[in-house]
Amino acid sequence: MILKETVELKLLTQESLTRGLIALAKLDSDLAHILETLGNPPMWEREAGFPTLLRIILEQQVSLAAARAVFNRLCGIVIPLTPENFLILDDVQLKTIGFSRQKILYCRGIADAITSGQLDLTKLETMDETTIRSELKRLKGIGDWTVDIYLLMALQHPDVFPKGDLGLLIATQKLKKLAARPTPAELEAIAENWRPWRAVAARLLWHYYLSNANGKSVTVYQ
Structure with a gap:
């Protein structure tokens, strides 16, 4: 049994992103596969304002x-x-x-x-x-x-998860080999296992989604 890491993070940083990726790889073999094949996802940070x-x-x-x-x-x-x-x-x-x-x-x-x-x-x-x-x-x-x-x-919150994001829904269906695209509620339930690193999991899933886009112009967010 894998015990989840307890974290009290205010902001996600490059250092804590790495910690989160390691923790998620232990929690979910599918996310571990993304990390192994594609490497670390971008931080995708923007200036607040x-x-x-x-x-x-x-x-x-x-x-x-x-x-x-x-x-x-x-x-x-x-x-x-x-x-x-x-x-x-x-x-x-x-x-x-x-x-x-x-x-x-x-x-x-x-x-x-x-x-x-x-x-x-x-x-x-x-x-x-x-x-x-x-x-x-x-x-x-x-x-x-x-x-x-x-x-x-x-704002770099570490445990935020946009459950209604189209890219995340598509990526999760493909990654988890689901018969149908999950609903936002179903995706939220899946993401519960990724606490307290859901924002890191989202970055991994976007990383995976974009790698499967075959160079086409795609919508990551809905």
């Missing part, structure tokens, strides 16, 4: 390549990319960059919340996960997936 939150909004329901293209065009026009500067752009400018009407609404709402003082992303970094989730989900367009990705990549 408005630009990253906006980029995650852009990544909802589209390929990462498409979202990155829109984000890069935005960064080429809005320098620096602050909430105040973003709010200067009108609908025509944002649609020309590649924003949908819905994402214009969401990103403007986030920018307004920050400039009005309703949302303080710096203070958010010191809060517990439940409070962070509650604060962010008050804003239109931000659901659990968006919060999960922000917690996982920007």
Whole structure:
């Protein structure tokens, strides 16, 4: 019987990522196989703040390549990319960059919340996960997936798991040789075995998913 490692981590680092990978390899032979064949996954870290939150909004329901293209065009026009500067752009400018009407609404709402003082992303970094989730989900367009990705990549929480992520669902079906793609609830149940390193497991599964994409443009996040 393998006993799970007890960890009290605030942030995931390269050192703790390595610890997590070793622990997961002991807990799950399928994850161990990914590690053996593909090596360590990228850290996939992003700087906390408005630009990253906006980029995650852009990544909802589209390929990462498409979202990155829109984000890069935005960064080429809005320098620096602050909430105040973003709010200067009108609908025509944002649609020309590649924003949908819905994402214009969401990103403007986030920018307004920050400039009005309703949302303080710096203070958010010191809060517990439940409070962070509650604060962010008050804003239109931000659901659990968006919060999960922000917690996982920007705030480097070690045990966050975006159960509704399409890439993770596809990767788990293939890795576990399941007859059908698991539901988010079923994936969450599978991921229970990966505590307290679920954010590391997510990185391993994305690593595996991308390795099976055969160079095609794929959507990692849903």
